[in-house]
Amino acid sequence: xxxxxxxxxxxxxxxxxxxxxxxxxxxxxxxxxxxxxxxxxxxxxxxxxxxxxxxxxxxxxxxxxxxxxxxxxxxxxxxxxxxxxxxxxxxxxxxxxxxxxxxxxxxxxxxxxxxxxxxxxxxxxxxxxxxxxxxxxxxxxxxxxxxxxxxxxxxxxxxxxxxxxxxxxxxxxxxxxxxxxxxxxxxxxxxxxxxxxxxxxxxxxxxxxxxxxxxxxxxxxxxxxxxxxxxxxxxxxxxxxxxxxxxxxxxxxxxxxxxxxxxxxxxxxxxxxxxxxxxxxxxxxxxxxxxxxxxxxxxxxxxxxxxxxxxxxxxxxxxxxxxxxxxxxxxxxxxxxxxxxxxxxxxxxxxxxxxxxxxxxxxxxxxxxxxx
Numbered sequence: 001x002x003x004x005x006x007x008x009x010x011x012x013x014x015x016x017x018x019x020x021x022x023x024x025x026x027x028x029x030x031x032x033x034x035x036x037x038x039x040x041x042x043x044x045x046x047x048x049x050x051x052x053x054x055x056x057x058x059x060x061x062x063x064x065x066x067x068x069x070x071x072x073x074x075x076x077x078x079x080x081x082x083x084x085x086x087x088x089x090x091x092x093x094x095x096x097x098x099x100x101x102x103x104x105x106x107x108x109x110x111x112x113x114x115x116x117x118x119x120x121x122x123x124x125x126x127x128x129x130x131x132x133x134x135x136x137x138x139x140x141x142x143x144x145x146x147x148x149x150x151x152x153x154x155x156x157x158x159x160x161x162x163x164x165x166x167x168x169x170x171x172x173x174x175x176x177x178x179x180x181x182x183x184x185x186x187x188x189x190x191x192x193x194x195x196x197x198x199x200x201x202x203x204x205x206x207x208x209x210x211x212x213x214x215x216x217x218x219x220x221x222x223x224x225x226x227x228x229x230x231x232x233x234x235x236x237x238x239x240x241x242x243x244x245x246x247x248x249x250x251x252x253x254x255x256x257x258x259x260x261x262x263x264x265x266x267x268x269x270x271x272x273x274x275x276x277x278x279x280x281x282x283x284x285x286x287x288x289x290x291x292x293x294x295x296x297x298x299x300x301x302x303x304x305x306x307x308x309x310x311x312x313x314x315x316x317x318x319x320x321x322x323x324x325x326x327x328x329x330x331x332x333x334x335x336x337x338x339x340x341x342x343x344x345x346x347x348x349x350x351x352x353x354x355x356x357x358x359x360x361x362x363x364x365x366x367x368x369x370x371x372x
Contacts, residue, residue: 016077017041017077019081019084020077020084021037021041023087023088024080024109025038027103027108027109027112028106029104044069044073044077045073046070047066047070048067048070048073049070050066051063051162055067055194056194060162060201063162063197064165066162067161067163068163071350071351072351072353073351075120075123075315075350075351076116078315078318079116080116083112084112087112119355120353123315123353123354123355124352124353126354126358126359127353127354127359128359130172130175130360130361131358131360131361132175132361132363133343133360133361134363134365135362135364135365136365136367137304137366137367138366138367138368139366139368140337141281141283141368141369143254143255143368144254145253146254147252147254147255148368149365149367150182150183150255150364150365150368151181151182151183151363151365152182152184152185152285152364152366153176153179153181153183153184153212153363153364154184154187154341154343154362154363154364155176155185155361156186156187156221156289156306156307156308156343156345156346157188157189157221157308157309157346157347158186158189158190158345158346158347159190159191159192159223159345159348159349160191160192160203160207160347161191161192161194161195161196161197161198161227162194162197163192163347163350164192165197166201166202169203169206169347170206173206173209173210175361176210176211177209180211181212181363182212182213183212183213183214183215183216183217183251184212184215184216184217185218185285185287185306186216186217186241186287187221187287187288187306187307187308187309188220188222188223188224188262188287188290188307188309189223189224189308189309189345189347190218190224190236190241191221191223191224191227191232192223192227192349193223193227194227195227195228195231195232195235199231199235203235204238204239204240207240214252215240215242216240216241217241217242217244217249217257217287218241218259218287219244219259219261219262219287219288219289220243220261220262220264220289221289221309222262222264222290222309223349224262225262225264225265229265233245243259244258244260244287245261246260246261246269246274247259247274248274248277250278254282254283255282255284255368256283256284256285257286257287258274258287260274260286260287260288263289263290263292270296271286271296271297271300271302272300275300283303283366284301284302284303284304285304285305285306285366286304286305286306287306287307288305288306288307289307291305291307291326291327291329291340291342292326294335294340295335297338298336298337298338299336301336301338302338303338303339304338304339304340304364304366305338305339305340305341308344308345310322310329310342310344311349312329312344313329314344314350315355315356315357316355316356317356319357326342328340328342329342330342330343330344343360343361344358344359346359346360
């Protein structure tokens with residue numbers, strides 16, 4: 001039964017490519033230019049598949065190049081599809097006389113290419129510009145053990161691997177360490193879809209450079225499952241990260257960290273099961289990678305939930321899609337007495353472009369009302 005949706009998806013992808021390249025074919029006036037365009041398109045379509053199949057057998061530089069170029073094509077093609085479809089709509093409705101420009105003319109092809117290059121250039125530099133989101137929140141519970149406030153640095157969706165290498169990741173470390181956080185929380189997808197480069201190039205050495213008073217805690221995301229949950233778990237252990245996989249940690253006898261396994265695991269525990277044995281009069285902070293069924297979080301009186309996963313769509317118009325799929329796809333929400341923050345992520349999946357979203361790390365000043 002799984003083959004049917006795969007075949008449908010493959011048909012849609014190939015059909016969309018046929019539509020776009022047939023339009024571009026008639027825009028380019030020279031046969032040589034058409035052949036070059038088609039060859040580049042076929043290569044771009046093949047690169048992400050090759051990166052997944054043989055990337056582990058190549059050098060890091062070659063595998064990273066294939067990965068980045070191949071998965072960047074997904075976003076490049078999305079914008080090609082949108083622009084070509086818009087041109088067709090305008091042409092068919094005769095709003096503007098476009099026939100001479102977009103048929104057998106370099107002008108139309110160059111215009112479309114320039115527009116997409118401009119959008120993606122903006123998206124690349126927007127991705128590189130990491131934003132600090134700062135929140136001051138109050139929990140109506142007493143802090144214990146001498147802890148009446150907490151400074152949290154929350155990050156998610158780093159996607160370390162072939163796409164985001166050690167050098168780029170290490171450039172983010174000062175953003176975290178300069179905050180001098182009490183605790184660092186990672187809401188899933190620290191790992192991309194392949195754990196091989198993490199072990200091969202010793203990413204754990206870099207992750208260990210994160211500094212905080214109470215340590216680093218994380219949950220699994222869907223990409224840790226894609227990349228093999230057992231291997232991802234081993235990497236987190238080597239990196240000095242405490243993994244909360246359907247488990248709870250009591251920190252300094254003051255507050256609880258609750259880590260839900262990703263919903264990729266259909267047998268993960270419910271929130272009710274996780275909090276049943278603990279003292280719920282203490283502050284409860286929960287990590288859950290995918291922000292689904294937020295009513296359950298509020299019903300169980302979790303004080304703060306941190307999630308990621310959505311990337312806020314990463315690029316427009318995918319932001320509209322995630323807004324449809326999730327009750328709350330990005331930012332701060334208060335539901336009942338529960339504070340919820342869904343981050344768009346510090347890293348990125350695939351092409352390094354953000355259009356209509358931002359790369360961010362979240363600094364939360366959490367105050368326990370009436371604390372000691």
